[in-house]
Amino acid sequence: MPVLHSVIHKIDKKPDGTPAVLFLGGAEQVESQARDNLMNQFNESYNATAGKGWGFFHSESGAYPLSGWLVKYLAGGSAFFDFSVTAVEHLTRLMEESNLSTGGHALFCHYQQGLTDYLIIALVQETEAVTMTEELHLMTVKRLDLDHIRLAARINLSEWKNNPQSRQYISYLKGKQGRRLNEYFRDFIGAQEGVDGPGETRTLLKAFSDFVESEDLGEDGAREKTETLVSYALSQVKLGEPITLDELSEVLDDDQPKAFAEFIQGKDYGLSASIPPDKKTLNKFRRFTGRADGLSISFEQHLLGSKVEFDEAGGTLTLRKLPTQLSDQLRRASA
Template sequence: MPVRHSVIHKIDKKPDGSPAAVYLASTEQIESGARDDLMSQLNDSYNATAGKGWGFFHQESGAHPFSGWLGKYLAGDTDFLSFSTTSVEHLTKLMEESNLTTGGHALFCHYQQGMTDYLVIALVQETEAVTMTEELHLMTVKRLDLDHVRLAARINISEWQNNPQSKQYISYLKGKQGRRLNDYFRDFIGCQEGIDGPGETRTLLKAFSDFVESEDLPDESAREKTHALVSYSMAQAKLGEPITLEKLSGLIDEDRPKSFYDFIKAKDYGLSETLPPDKKTLNKFRRFTGRAEGMSISFEAHLLGDKIEFDEAGGTLTLRNLPTQLTDQLKRVVA
């Protein structure tokens, strides 16, 4: 993860309503192991945090100037320090107006991962930690709390520049701090909501379930394909990268690498070619399957307790909202 540029400013804003003060860095962070470790930890923490939104820039305007400043930096019209300084001053102004946060260290980092350039911006608080001195004495020190970042966004610069029609080149933490705080930070970036990550992931899993049912696969084969889907999707989530439908299709069935992809397109599920994986939704996805004496049962784990109830003592399943095709067949038999 080569770091191209990084700057850390500090915004001091107390909850008592006193004016915010910004302490601007005079230089970029110098190249060092500490700097690279910090940015790598921030990136890992960001990727591991569940609950992200995905979007794209508003049209540049007086209300949303950030994309214009970023564009000037990328074009070489201004340097990274100047870009981050202008941005953090704007952030401080919005912070004053909203009165929703207590400030923190504003981290700006332009880095490369693989062939892709990213810009990550995060507001990080300080916390205390205990360390040991060379004389074996305990000492309390302050450190940046990367484990509990509440406000952060990451811009896929390469995607923005190469595919400006995309609606998912910005991701941002949604968290549990409240919509007003999320909206204030999103307004600072100038980001509007685009792709619904959880919704897209649910649609993908629904398409996969329909595909497995249409193929009438043996239990073992269904489990293998489910494992391939979840493993790939979770790996992409860990990297902070989107799911690519064509690649996923090839992993699900190596002998017929286009079968799942063609199924999705034929049924018109409305999925994008790439979509952001939602870890919470993926964690709930698991298939229970069983076959015995002419009976085959297969269902997704999230249906348990909703449309399907399991009575452990009686060894029975109660099913609700049966498929129309199945109920029609049963009605004909009863009649």
């Protein structure tokens, strides 16, 4: 993950209402193992953080100027350090206007991952840690709290450049720190929501359930494909990459690598070719299975509480909205 440019500034904003004070970094961070480790740790934490939004830039304007400054930098019209200074000054003004007390270290980093360029912009807090001196004395030091990132966005610069019609080249943390705080940072980036990650993930899983049912795979086959889907999707979450339907289709079936993709194309699910995976939704998509005395039951975890109810005391399951094929068989049997 080569780091091309990296700058850190600091905004000191206290909750007592005093004006924010901006401390500018003197220059870009020099190339070092510490800098590279910082960005690697940041990316791991960012990818693992649940609750992201996915979107694209508003048209450049006085209210949303960041994309224009970014275009100028990428075209060689300004240095990365100058771009970061202009941006962090704007961020500080927005922080004042919003009357929000969240200061922190403003991190700007342009890096490459494979053939793709990314820009990270984040506001990272400090926390205390205990370390040991050479004389074996304990000492309290401050460090950047990468375990609890609250405000951050990642822009896929390559996607933005090569596919300007895309609606998901920006990801940003939604988090739980409050709507106003989220909105002010998203306005600073100039991002608008383009793709509903949880909704798209739920639709994908619904399409997958329909596909499994149509293929009549049996209990073991259905469980195996479910595990394959979840494993692939969560690996994409860890990498910070979208789910690609063609790639997922190949992963699901080596012998018929286009089967799932063609199934989706033949139905009206409205899914994009690539989908930002939602970790929370995926973690709920597990399969319960059981077989005994001629009875075989298999269903996905997300159906529990809706189509399937479990009475723990009585040891019974109540099923709703039975598959049409099963209902027809039961009607014929009872006739």
